[in-house]
Amino acid sequence: TQAVLDGADKLPPGSSLMFKFGTTPAMLIHHLDGSWVALGAVCTHLACTVSYEPEQSRIYCACHGGVYDPKTGDNVAGPPPKPLTRYNVEVQDGRILVTKA
Numbered sequence: 077t078q079a080v081l082d083g084a085d086k087l088p089p090g091s092s093l094m095f096k097f098g099t100t101p102a103m104l105i106h107h108l109d110g111s112w113v114a115l116g117a118v119c120t121h122l123a124c125t126v127s128y129e130p131e132q133s134r135i136y137c138a139c140h141g142g143v144y145d146p147k148t149g150d151n152v153a154g155p156p157p158k159p160l161t162r163y164n165v166e167v168q169d170g171r172i173l174v175t176k177a
Contacts, residue, residue: 077176092128097163097174101125102171103135104165105146114174115149116161126160129169135160 077098080116087093087106094117101117105128115135119126124139128146135144142154149160166173 079174081172081174082170085167085170090130092130093124095174102161102163102174103128107147111147112165112167112172113147113149114163114165115144115146116163118160119156120151120160121154121156135161 079095079097081095081169082102084093084104088148089106089108089110092103094101103115103117105113119124119137119139119142121142124137126135126137129136133146135146140155142156143152144150144160145152149162151159162177164175164177
């Protein structure tokens with residue numbers, strides 16, 4: 077499985093883009109330091125969709141207050157029992173390729 081995100085290489089640092097990885101919600105984050113991370117956007121607690129909150133430097137699940145590290149996807153607070161799924165990110169000219177890790 078892979079996702080080709082045309083034009084996503086223009087995503088400004090400090091922002092994110094929601095996309096579908098197969099049938100699953102996922103997010104691409106372009107960090108302020110220039111690094112890229114792609115994570116599953118489904119909370120490992122009860123499968124709510126999570127959101128990136130750059131001003132808090134976290135990924136947050138509004139359903140039950142789960143918090144994840146936006147660099148690693150690690151679960152750091154609240155009820156989530158395990159980290160978010162992490163994907164490989166390849167930055168190409170004009171697009172971003174996301175593949176299963």
